[in-house]
Amino acid sequence: MNRPAKDTRWRALVRRVAMAAIAAVAAVAVADIGRPAAAQPSPGPAPAPGAPAGSASERSKLSIEPAGHAITRLSIENPLGDLKVEGYDGTALQIETHKFAPDDDALDRLHISLVPNPDGTVTIRTTADGGKEVRPVARGAVRIDMVIHAPRDARVEAVLSSGALELANMDAGGDLDTGSGPIWVRNVQGEVLTHSVSGMTRLAQVFGSVDAQTLSSNVDLDTIAGDRLVASVHHGRIDGRRVRARNVELTATEGAIILEAEAALRGHLAVSSFKGDVDVQLRRHGGVLVRARGTKVDLGAPVRTQPNGWVEASMGSGEETALVEIRAAHGNIKFAIIGP
Amino acid sequence: MTMCKTIQPRLTAYLDGELADEHGSVVRGHLRECAACRQVARDEAALRDGLRVLPPVDPPATLWAGVQAQLAAAEVADARKPRWRRAVARWASWMHWARWAPVPAMPQLAAGALVAAAAVGMLTWRAHRADGLPNRSDERPPSMAATQVPPPGQHQGLSSPPGPTGHAGPAAPADRDVTADLLAEPARTTASYEQVIEELMTLAASARDGWTDEQKTAFDAKVAALRGGITRAAPGRPQQRAERALIRALQGAIVRDDLVLASGGVR
Numbered sequence: 386m387n388r389p390a391k392d393t394r395w396r397a398l399v400r401r402v403a404m405a406a407i408a409a410v411a412a413v414a415v416a417d418i419g420r421p422a423a424a425q426p427s428p429g430p431a432p433a434p435g436a437p438a439g440s441a442s443e444r445s446k447l448s449i450e451p452a453g454h455a456i457t458r459l460s461i462e463n464p465l466g467d468l469k470v471e472g473y474d475g476t477a478l479q480i481e482t483h484k485f486a487p488d489d490d491a492l493d494r495l496h497i498s499l500v501p502n503p504d505g506t507v508t509i510r511t512t513a514d515g516g517k518e519v520r521p522v523a524r525g526a527v528r529i530d531m532v533i534h535a536p537r538d539a540r541v542e543a544v545l546s547s548g549a550l551e552l553a554n555m556d557a558g559g560d561l562d563t564g565s566g567p568i569w570v571r572n573v574q575g576e577v578l579t580h581s582v583s584g585m586t587r588l589a590q591v592f593g594s595v596d597a598q599t600l601s602s603n604v605d606l607d608t609i610a611g612d613r614l615v616a617s618v619h620h621g622r623i624d625g626r627r628v629r630a631r632n633v634e635l636t637a638t639e640g641a642i643i644l645e646a647e648a649a650l651r652g653h654l655a656v657s658s659f660k661g662d663v664d665v666q667l668r669r670h671g672g673v674l675v676r677a678r679g680t681k682v683d684l685g686a687p688v689r690t691q692p693n694g695w696v697e698a699s700m701g702s703g704e705e706t707a708l709v710e711i712r713a714a715h716g717n718i719k720f721a722i723i724g725p
Numbered sequence: 726m727t728m729c730k731t732i733q734p735r736l737t738a739y740l741d742g743e744l745a746d747e748h749g750s751v752v753r754g755h756l757r758e759c760a761a762c763r764q765v766a767r768d769e770a771a772l773r774d775g776l777r778v779l780p781p782v783d784p785p786a787t788l789w790a791g792v793q794a795q796l797a798a799a800e801v802a803d804a805r806k807p808r809w810r811r812a813v814a815r816w817a818s819w820m821h822w823a824r825w826a827p828v829p830a831m832p833q834l835a836a837g838a839l840v841a842a843a844a845v846g847m848l849t850w851r852a853h854r855a856d857g858l859p860n861r862s863d864e865r866p867p868s869m870a871a872t873q874v875p876p877p878g879q880h881q882g883l884s885s886p887p888g889p890t891g892h893a894g895p896a897a898p899a900d901r902d903v904t905a906d907l908l909a910e911p912a913r914t915t916a917s918y919e920q921v922i923e924e925l926m927t928l929a930a931s932a933r934d935g936w937t938d939e940q941k942t943a944f945d946a947k948v949a950a951l952r953g954g955i956t957r958a959a960p961g962r963p964q965q966r967a968e969r970a971l972i973r974a975l976q977g978a979i980v981r982d983d984l985v986l987a988s989g990g991v992r
Contacts, residue, residue: 452743453741453743464907464910465903465907494903512907513903513904513907514904515902515903515904515905516904519902521901521902522902522903523901523902523903523906524901524902524903524906524907526903527903544962546910562962564910564913564914580965580969582914582917582918583917598969598972598973600917600918600921600972601921617972617973617976619921619924619925619972619976634981636976636977636980636981637980638924638925638928638976638979638980655981657980657981658980659928659979659980712980712981712982714980
């Protein structure tokens with residue numbers, strides 16, 4: 386008769402032992418999460434120089450291996466901090482985040498949501514919870530920085546506010562948007578679109594069409610090779626080096642433009658500033674027709690002055706002549722052929 | 726029977742063509758001789774075909790709000806749990822992610838599946854502590870100890886390139902809560918764009934004196950069309966995109982003489 390009671394006690398004991406074992410395993414697993422695996426390409430993000438002076442911070446790591454469909458597009462919105470997306474030769478998405486806040490309560494308000502879609506798009510958004518019951522925290526006191534290692538052939542669409550946005554080593558271009566945060570693109574293939582209100586925009590080693598627009602900041606272009614390069618600033622300057630595109634259109638309302646480019650056969654370069662000097666140095670293949678109109682024009686060659694105020698010069702010969710148009714309504718123009 | 730238990734969970738992946746050669750071969754071989762599993766595979770394939778012909782379904786606008794509300798409720802419940810239960814839950818959440826890859830995916834062809842996947846896959850992940858539990862540091866890293874919060878537009882992070890940065894619209898009140906500040910941001914950005922548009926319109930008014938009537942008409946029509954686009958665009962990024970288009974067009978007219986070319990004149 387005692388047997389059933391004994392069984393029950395035995396089962397209860399076994400259950401307690403099992404639960405203790407599960408809890409122990411869980412604790413070990415939680416402690417292990419986030420430790421960089423040997424195969425991961427880099428350690429966690431370096432502390433951001435602009436991180437707010439808070440007293441609580443939290444790091445996290447996540448690796449997502451796609452099921453079925455490769456990750457083809459990343460859509461990221463991080464209005465609370467920096468973002469760096471770096472391509473690597475892998476299929477998984479590796480996300481490292483670092484949150485900062487004045488205290489644990491404020492830290493708990495910072496969230497990162499991640500939505501993987503079956504079409505290969507992964508959407509990542511950072512938010513800060515609100516509500517009447519929370520103690521107000523100034524925006525400058527909280528921060529979420531993210532470093533993402535993504536498959537190279539994923540296209541990146543990112544929107545930031547005042548944080549720095551960096552895109553590197555990707556093969557499918559991107560569409561990048563910031564408020565006042567700087568944009569830095571390097572070693573990227575594919576179409577690259579950048580928009581910033583007042584963030585310095587720097588593109589280096591971009592192999593594809595580029596469209597960069599800012600309102601009040603500079604644009605720096607280094608080693609751009611693609612079919613089309615369009616860059617415009619309202620207040621700010623444009624600097625371009627080692628630019629090679631069939632169609633180049635650089636426009637500044639108020640700011641200088643300095644361009645060192647290579648003329649493509651039958652290419653078209655339009656470099657225009659309303660209030661600012663323009664300095665163009667060109668490596669040419671075949672003939673080049675240069676037309677310029679500005680306060681003072683120096684084309685470095687004999688010129689023909691047209692009745693409408695344009696100054697023209699032809700250099701070299703050949704049927705596939707490139708056309709260079711330079712305007713500086715209230716500025717000086719300097720043009721020179723460089724190289725052999 | 727043991728073989729069937731092993732094979733059946735892999736059928737979806739097999740039908741999706743996701744199994745590596747050797748695993749696919751095992752499943753194929755088993756299906757040749759097991760009528761029960763063959764039937765399961767047929768049913769699965771029929772289900773996939775059925776899903777494939779379903780018309781696309783637009784998720785209702787309320788879906789996202791609903792998901793967020795449920796997440797918020799879940800977080801409130803989570804906060805009330807003892808610390809050890811939260812730790813276990815985090816671990817379980819991590820295990821869910823880890824399983825995401827190897828678990829055979831449902832057929833991802835129909836919009837219904839898309840909505841379901843989005844709803845199920847939507848996660849807010851709390852910190853998987855990198856350095857063990859707890860990882861919330863009460864001390865700032867040395868490199869950050871002396872760092873001050875940069876004013877908007879002067880932040881330089883992530884090895885950011887050198888150069889000046891300006892500001893994005895009117896400054897936000899320093900004591901405003903982060904949530905309210907985030908909500909106000911699109912309006913600030915739009916204000917910046919509007920300010921530049923006004924500056925360019927002023928320049929255009931000056932340049933107008935040198936235009937022909939035809940050019941003036943073309944300019945006014947273009948500006949009206951682009952302003953209409955701004956009005957029609959949804960607030961936020963679509964509206965900002967439309968404003969950027971207007972800025973580009975105004976720059977073209979003022980800086981590049983695009984109007985002259987468009988009207989057949991000589992630049």
